[in-house]
Amino acid sequence: MNWSPDKTQVKSWNEWDTLRHVIVGRADDCHIPPEEPALDAKVPEDSDMRGQWGRRPQETIDRANELLDNFADMLRKRGVRVDRPTPTDFSKPVTTPDCMPPRDVLLTVGHEILEATMSYRCRWFEYLCYRPLMQQYWEEDVNFRHEAAPKPRLTDEDYHADYLSEKIGIEKRLKWTAEKFFVTTEEEPLFDAADVLRFGKDLIVQHGFTTNLKGIEWLRRHFPDHRVRAVNFPGDPYPIHIDATFTPLRPGLILNNPNRRLPEEQREYFKKNDWEIVDAAQPAHNTPPPLCYSSTWLSMNVLVLDPKTVCVEASEIYQMEQMDKLGMEVVPVDLRDAYAFGGGLHCCTADVYRDGECEDYFP
Template sequence: MSETIPIVNSWTEWGQLELICVGSTQGMCYPDYDYVAPHNEVLDESLRNYVTSFVGPRPAHRIQMAQQQLENLSNILEGESVQVKSVQEMDKDINLLLERKRTFLQTDANEKGNKVLQKQRIEVCRSPADGKRFDHFIQTPYFQSHFQLGMSCPRDMLITLGNTIVEAPTACHTRYFEASYYRDMIYPLYTKDKRVKWLSPPKPTCSKAMFDDADVWEKTSMSTFKNNFALNGYKTSLNEKELAFDAADLIRMGKDVIFKKSVSTNYKGVDWLRRTFGGDGPEGLRFHVMHFPTSPDLHLDSTLIPLRPPTAGSEGLVLINQNRPPLANELQLFLNNDWKPIWCPLPVINKASPVANCSPNLNMNFLSLNERSCIIEECELPLYHFLDDLGFDVITCPLRVLNEFGGGIHCVTWDIRRNDSCKDYFPNQDYDQECNRNMDNAFDQPLYQDNVPNPINFAKDSIRATQKSQDKN
């Protein structure tokens, strides 16, 4: 590797991927009740008459199935040439026959008609879950827990900002020690290259005092909570007494980083990031809070994903979840800087396994290998064809079993090194004004009241209208 590039280096979600961590489901559990979100909320209405949540060790055969999918993902990442085939296969979890685009490592004897893609080999390391337990009692001065989650989703708790590894100050007490479990892997990186930095923000207590109503999920479901999110001024149970955010609440775009206000993040969290990584230097970062009125859910990586940046000859592309539109005025940052927002196709099916830890919107939770290539879930044929039409090399992998362990392809990976830099892709903005905005009572400000999609098509129409106006000009 070139001496000019640190062993840890990642400024964007689309730079050429070189080193990545893939998660592990070994020893994973259904965690205890968590104040942040209903992690183990049963999605199947027919089962909710009998049980509302699951807690305890996960079935061994499901862990094995998930591990096989992660092994397959690792092999695809490490391969230099892959082929994509069309297949049909029954999804026994939801009892549906699904069409798929399945990716295999290329062999000498390729079947005629299969699409063959060349890619750069990517170095893969695995979450160091061996010997770690998530099914034993832990206690701090502020909480007790019998079951932690595990290590399937490293990107939830770890993020690379330039040459700095950041451990997320999560508000989830069921994931309190999760980032620290990766230190067996981080220490060698830190020791090998003196340019690598490693930060852990002030660790929250994860006590009930951090929440205005610690028992909110015993009284309501996430779907009901979503309906009132914007009307309540984007307030969640998580208050501002201590800073908190998950790494997956952040999407990196060179010098600018998008930060989602949700049940797992607060404004004190973005304030710490601005103080720590901001500045006028060439590698000073700018952090932008975005609000998604229909989505208080955890994490940004199934809501907004940049595909490629603007160039002299074309616009940048940013993919938006049409079920979770952002405020139109906040999306203006993209429109003012030659980024084109495009709506992601809906998930192929609106159904997940009965105990999935996430929603079907994980279809856009995918991983970019570079500006022209990405890996998506193999069942998502509408997204496959959509990206293919945009000129991307689309690689696929089966990952639906991993959904019940907490994430999609972006969640279960943590990009440690990309061949990219701290480039300014948003030169037209007033960042000082944004930072000086008082967010304590966001919904009291016309800036936020006037852009709430009610109905949801309001935000969609606003974006379309803005795009049409730009096209005319």
């Protein structure tokens, strides 16, 4: 059945087919969470984020919301249906950082939206922001499958204490990443939705801080008709969320972060199916904006609107230039001042509907 704006339908099999319906996050009441194991392991030792928590300054919340609203309006003007989450009260004793990055929590695979387990304690309740929308989709689309992965216990057993020393240093971090020794243990299945990229029949999943091997195995058992493949990026000292590392743009073309290159043996799978993996352009900035958890590589955290059109953050001139050379029409979007609230253009959205069906790109 074709998509129509008057009828809710949930369906999205990949990262690039024509986008018709999307969720764009909000920054309302966003907090920097207090210290906890998995989150601390992600914050660089010299970061201005260390030791800071509490509600983010109101003027930064307002600015982030202004940018997110503008992004949502632009998408609406292009004919995309945009829904927004409902913020919950994040100042309660158990806090969650924000409801800005829907991509971290919600994994859309075909007609299903799956709530991830998450791996930070502070993000345990984040799915609640999306429950009103999930309920609405469920009422309106009889084919929609609303699923939730088992909520993890997130006891101390879930985290390697070794990662919690103040001064691990980059060298040791890189060694540990190369050895696939991450802050999370294999106590129970853990995954964040943003570690998963959808390539039709294949789900490509980053094994790192936020997704463990049991989480990947859980996904494999949950999606028996898919091939679930684990990937690693040894050059990343803080390996969380795949979408500033590996960015598919259209069938046959992926950008890879040149500092976090996919190892040769894992490239084979893509190569032998005629996929080209190109080094992404350098970010335009030397540092992330203040109080931002993410790296400057949010430059490649883009939202593909269709196989020829891509939204890129407006200050990322090198990334825009590269997209242009790769034959993509670029839609610049001002979002940098909202990065601190959970990431870039891919992070702050979650697919509800894209055209196209489940293809096998790796036959």
